[in-house]
Amino acid sequence: MLRDKRTIRSMVIIPMVAFPMLFVVIGWAQEKFSGEAEKEVSLVMVYGGEDSPKVVQALRDFPGIQIVPYKTDARQEVSDKTIRALVEIPAGFDASSGSSPANASIDYYDSDTRSELAKEKLQKFFDDYRVHIAREALIARGLPTRLLEPFTVDAKNVAPPAKVGAAIFGGLIPYLIIIFCFTGAMYPAMDLTAGEKERGTMETILTSPVARTDLVMGKFLTVVVASVTTAVLSLLSLGITFALTKRGMFGGAGSTRQISIDPAALVGVVVMLLPIAILFASVLLSVALFAKSYREAQTYVSPLIFIVIAPAIIGTLPGIELNWKTALVPILNTSLVSKEIIAGNHPWTLMAAVFAMTCVYATIGIVAAVRMFNREDVLFRV
Amino acid sequence: MIEAHELSKVFSDKKRGDVRAADSISFRCEPGQIYGLLGANGAGKTTTLRMLATILSPTSGTASVAGFDVVREPAQVRAHIGFLSTATALYDRLTAAETVEYFGQLYGLDSATIARRTSEIFKTLDMEEFRDRRCAKLSTGMKQKVSIARTLIHDPPVMIFDEPTNGLDVMAARSITDFIRQCRDRGKTVIFSTHVMTEVEKLCDRIGIIHGGRLRTEGTLDDLRRRYAKSNLEEIFVEASGDGR
Numbered sequence: 034m035l036r037d038k039r040t041i042r043s044m045v046i047i048p049m050v051a052f053p054m055l056f057v058v059i060g061w062a063q064e065k066f067s068g069e070a071e072k073e074v075s076l077v078m079v080y081g082g083e084d085s086p087k088v089v090q091a092l093r094d095f096p097g098i099q100i101v102p103y104k105t106d107a108r109q110e111v112s113d114k115t116i117r118a119l120v121e122i123p124a125g126f127d128a129s130s131g132s133s134p135a136n137a138s139i140d141y142y143d144s145d146t147r148s149e150l151a152k153e154k155l156q157k158f159f160d161d162y163r164v165h166i167a168r169e170a171l172i173a174r175g176l177p178t179r180l181l182e183p184f185t186v187d188a189k190n191v192a193p194p195a196k197v198g199a200a201i202f203g204g205l206i207p208y209l210i211i212i213f214c215f216t217g218a219m220y221p222a223m224d225l226t227a228g229e230k231e232r233g234t235m236e237t238i239l240t241s242p243v244a245r246t247d248l249v250m251g252k253f254l255t256v257v258v259a260s261v262t263t264a265v266l267s268l269l270s271l272g273i274t275f276a277l278t279k280r281g282m283f284g285g286a287g288s289t290r291q292i293s294i295d296p297a298a299l300v301g302v303v304v305m306l307l308p309i310a311i312l313f314a315s316v317l318l319s320v321a322l323f324a325k326s327y328r329e330a331q332t333y334v335s336p337l338i339f340i341v342i343a344p345a346i347i348g349t350l351p352g353i354e355l356n357w358k359t360a361l362v363p364i365l366n367t368s369l370v371s372k373e374i375i376a377g378n379h380p381w382t383l384m385a386a387v388f389a390m391t392c393v394y395a396t397i398g399i400v401a402a403v404r405m406f407n408r409e410d411v412l413f414r415v
Numbered sequence: 416m417i418e419a420h421e422l423s424k425v426f427s428d429k430k431r432g433d434v435r436a437a438d439s440i441s442f443r444c445e446p447g448q449i450y451g452l453l454g455a456n457g458a459g460k461t462t463t464l465r466m467l468a469t470i471l472s473p474t475s476g477t478a479s480v481a482g483f484d485v486v487r488e489p490a491q492v493r494a495h496i497g498f499l500s501t502a503t504a505l506y507d508r509l510t511a512a513e514t515v516e517y518f519g520q521l522y523g524l525d526s527a528t529i530a531r532r533t534s535e536i537f538k539t540l541d542m543e544e545f546r547d548r549r550c551a552k553l554s555t556g557m558k559q560k561v562s563i564a565r566t567l568i569h570d571p572p573v574m575i576f577d578e579p580t581n582g583l584d585v586m587a588a589r590s591i592t593d594f595i596r597q598c599r600d601r602g603k604t605v606i607f608s609t610h611v612m613t614e615v616e617k618l619c620d621r622i623g624i625i626h627g628g629r630l631r632t633e634g635t636l637d638d639l640r641r642r643y644a645k646s647n648l649e650e651i652f653v654e655a656s657g658d659g660r
Contacts, residue, residue: 233503237565241493241522
């Protein structure tokens, strides 16, 4: 198996090299481009404000914003992304008081990061300017400025880093593990069945005194080992990549938040993964054996990935929880139970139920694979 | 010894319904004898040999190979045969030595026996030069030698060859026919299917002409010549096949 380039590629190269590189590149690109956007001086047009020089001047002095001359098609320019935002200052803005508040407005282009950043800067400007006006009013009336801040609030995170990690990765890790498990099993399963038929080695091995059940079990164990190895290597690789390139992968969030995943939880997830790897191996062997060639096997096996991805994705959605009903649904149950384990929860009865149910499905899969190997019309399909 | 009695195989086909690929085939092949199963493509040769090798199970009838029943004792049958055809390929990713060792293990031989037999076979077939080369990198002739070594590792008393020279060049085909002759000389029971008349004339002690799944006639070449009053095997074959156009 280790001499097969395709298996090595899917089992080792992709998880250990390609995925880390992908994350590093994505992280680097994200940091570079979002960093550039944050550093950009936002070009803003101002409509009105002729009778309110103070606010206009304050805006002109605000860092990160550059006012450009107003044009009548200012909104279009925001849409065309030639300027980032349009600020409308109503008449009498400077003269307005608390009893008759003025209403300034900001036009920006949602979904354009640079325009959204400009809007945030402008909102910050108006918040600061509001406080500035209030402070001047208090001083003019001889009142203490601390009235502006009668109290302060401190927010403290009480969640341990593992729980924060669970919230971020709880859905992602089971999803990735399930996908890796499946893709890790795909190539060896096709190679050991349709591939062997195509190359003529299947008939050679059938002439040996080895029983067909032993033959299918040998192939099956090989596929399971490939599947679990791919998933475990992928997890390791992602963990190492995450540890080494926290900033690159997750932008600023990773550097300021203490995130960790309990290694015991990961071991628990790998244990729950075993029956699903067995299920994948048996189903893939049965399906791929039916094909006459590797190429034909690919056309049968490739659509299965959607059947695997769908419950894996559903398992990541908020609101979908592990209960006695979802525990019966293959793949979804493993996804949900893994999510619970990573979150540090151990609903032992449900965990046992999921493990048992997946073992039942896996056993059905193995029986199906053995039966397929004993069908002459499948082995010698022309 | 191979004894086939009323051996039949019916395949279900969605378009054609039930197809009798082999129909009540009976013959006997003794040790030290080469039995040639002569037939056109689709005559039922491969199906018959696959039933003898227990790769396919017969729909009806029975056969015994090396004293074991193909239906009741398939593993014993396979342990006592060497099966070679152009359809039985080698694992590209194993070396010549690994291939032979792997099959030795599948036949339940211990490592000392595998090492001794491998060494003997590799010397006899002059394979030492490429013993550690992967099969994917071998020439057709070298691959044939590895296939022969694979079938010989457990020293089986019965050899089954299904069109073993199909698609081979003259030299590779000649090495196979030489090998088949050597098997007979060593007292093995040999059954050999082909559609090449000259190979049958050169090699076979007994000939069975198969057509449409049925064994139309059988005997020694002299028997057949007398029976059909023809000296040319091709003409005998055409007449026996019932297709004398």
